[in-house]
Amino acid sequence: MPTVDLRSDTVTRPSAAMKAAMIEAPVGDDVLGDDPTVQHLESVVAALAGHEAALFFPSGTMANQTAIATHCERGDAILVEEEAHVIYYEVAAPAVIAGVLTWTLPSNKGTIDPDVVRRRVLSADLHRPGTTLLCLENTHNRHGGAIVKPEILSEYRAIADQHGMRMHLDGARAWNAAAALGVPMKELTAPFDSVSLCLSKGMGTPVGSVLTGTKSFIDKARRWRKRLGGGMRQSGMLAAAGLYAIENNFARLTEDHARAKRLADGISGAHQPETNIVLVDTQRPAAEVCAELHALDIWCFPVAERRLRLVTHLQISDADVDQTIAAFGSVPS
Ligand SMILES: Cc1ncc(COP(=O)(O)O)c(C=O)c1O
Numbered sequence: 001m002p003t004v005d006l007r008s009d010t011v012t013r014p015s016a017a018m019k020a021a022m023i024e025a026p027v028g029d030d031v032l033g034d035d036p037t038v039q040h041l042e043s044v045v046a047a048l049a050g051h052e053a054a055l056f057f058p059s060g061t062m063a064n065q066t067a068i069a070t071h072c073e074r075g076d077a078i079l080v081e082e083e084a085h086v087i088y089y090e091v092a093a094p095a096v097i098a099g100v101l102t103w104t105l106p107s108n109k110g111t112i113d114p115d116v117v118r119r120r121v122l123s124a125d126l127h128r129p130g131t132t133l134l135c136l137e138n139t140h141n142r143h144g145g146a147i148v149k150p151e152i153l154s155e156y157r158a159i160a161d162q163h164g165m166r167m168h169l170d171g172a173r174a175w176n177a178a179a180a181l182g183v184p185m186k187e188l189t190a191p192f193d194s195v196s197l198c199l200s201k202g203m204g205t206p207v208g209s210v211l212t213g214t215k216s217f218i219d220k221a222r223r224w225r226k227r228l229g230g231g232m233r234q235s236g237m238l239a240a241a242g243l244y245a246i247e248n249n250f251a252r253l254t255e256d257h258a259r260a261k262r263l264a265d266g267i268s269g270a271h272q273p274e275t276n277i278v279l280v281d282t283q284r285p286a287a288e289v290c291a292e293l294h295a296l297d298i299w300c301f302p303v304a305e306r307r308l309r310l311v312t313h314l315q316i317s318d319a320d321v322d323q324t325i326a327a328f329g330s331v332p333s
Contacts, residue, residue, distance in 0.1 A: 001297045004320040008301070009173075009256070009276060009313035012204040018244045025240030029233050030056070031226070037236030041243050045210040048246070049195050050186030053218035055211045056239055058230055060085075060172045063196035063209040065093045066224045068133065070217060071166045071194065074099035077129040079120055081107045083142040086135055086170055097228070101129050110140030111148050114155040121163045134160060137170040138188060139177045142303065145260075145277030145311075147177045153191040167191070172198040172209070176275040179253040193217065202256060202276060204249045204314040205241035249314060256312040259321050263310055266325035269333055270310075278310040279303070282333045289333045296327040 005011050014022070028034035038056050046054035057063040064086050072078060078094060080087050082104035086094065094100050103120055105112050117134060124130030134156060138148040160167050169192040171177075178185045189195040194213035199205040211221055225231060232238070256276040264270040269281040282289045286302035293300060303309045310324070 001323060002320075003297045003299060004316065004324055005299045006310040006312070006316065006324065007299050009201040009311050012202075012314045014204065014206050014241060017248070018205070018241050021240045021244040022237045025236045027234040027236035030235045031231040031233060035234065035236040035239070037243070038239040041239035042210065044243065044246060045197060046212050048185045049197065049212040050190030051195070051212035051214065053213065053215045055218050055221055055225060056232075056235060056242075057196075057209045057211060057225060058207060058232060060170070060196055060198040060200075060209040061090050061093070062225070062228055062230045063211040064168070064170050065090060065097050066221050066228065066230070067168045067194045067196060067211055067213075068094050068100065068135070069098040069224050070221045071133045071168060072098050072100050073132070075101070075129055076132040077101040077103050077122060078133040078135060079103050079105055079117060079131060080135045081105055081110060081112055081137060081140070083107075083110070083140070084135060084137045084170065085141050085172065086137070088142060100133075103131070107143075109143040109146035110137060111146075111152060112136070114152065114159060117156060118159050121159065121165060123163065131163070131165055133166050133168060135168045135170065137172075139173040139275050139277075141173070141277065144271055144279040144309075145173065145176060145273055145275035147180060147274045150181070150183060150187045153188070157191045166193040168193065169195040171195045172201055173275065175250055176202055176253050176257070179250065180257055180275050199242040199245055202249070202253050202313055203242070203245040205238070205245050207238050208242050210242070256314070256316070259312040259316055259318065260310070262321050263312070263324060266321075267328045276312045278312075280308050280310065280333065282306045282308060284333065289331060292331045293327055296331065298324050298327045
């Protein structure tokens with residue numbers, strides 16, 4: 001049986017057409033400011049996000065952490081949803097790089113009650129740190145690709161404006177949210193001061209994320225990117241993959257969502273997905289179930305003691321979905 005790799009949508013490999021676009025891309029030296037393909041990608045993504053400017057990064061982690069460091073001063077407080085990637089999987093970078101205090105807030109599948117945000121905003125005085133940034137994630141990875149709906153964003157924005165607080169979106173999978181809702185990306189991103197968008201997940205490029213915001217924010221972020229070692233030279237080759245992905249792989253994300261739904265319908269203990277991530281609750285330790293599935297060529301991760309995760313993407317076909325449902329049928333979970 002072929003291997004069905006459902007560990008993550010980061011496992012996708014570039015297609016022949018994407019590779020051809022990379023090879024043919026005109027390039028320059030982006031640190032010196034003259035790579036035309038990087039500049040083109042940055043202007044396309046800024047327009048999609050409804051922001052003035054954008055900056056190309058090697059990873060989503062670096063884009064998120066650059067945003068936090070750019071928005072905040074050392075000793076500021078930031079508000080973050082308690083299961084967020086920026087604190088769960090980025091090796092304490094807000095503390096190490098930006099030097100901020102992270103205040104985590106509970107949520108309903110990634111959507112924080114605006115009253116909870118309001119109660120946690122502190123203005124700086126002799127004793128207290130000032131809260132200068134609210135960080136959200138859409139779609140939300142650890143909440144199974146859940147969507148933070150656009151209707152609530154104006155409530156967060158009003159709180160932020162009242163308290164002089166900025167808003168950053170980890171929009172690694174905002175592409176999936178926009179495709180699932182059938183709305184222009186900017187409805188989900190424009191209310192934020194900055195947004196990071198990953199190209200190397202469902203969009204299928206080998207490398208790359210883009211951070212968007214105002215021109216002055218991006219000018220400052222560029223210095224942070226350089227400081228972190230993220231200035232790249234002939235990165236137009238990578239940016240070309242991003243341009244190809246926006247053209248060819250964005251609209252098709254709904255196919256991944258439909259396959260995720262079919263997986264959830266066929267597997268007992270599965271949560272209904274809103275996008276491309278299916279969480280499955282297990283009776284036995286999830287690591288054991290994953291090991292037995294692995295022996296049947298189905299690859300997936302445990303994400304908690306009794307929960308595993310299946311992620312659909314560009315390289316998962318209908319036949320792979322059938323094979324996975326059949327494997328779950330023969331492994332007691
Ligand atoms: C929600 C979210 N944000 C950020 C990242 C970080 O992206 P990268 O792996 O490119 O650093 C990921 C990676 O899986 C993610 O799922």
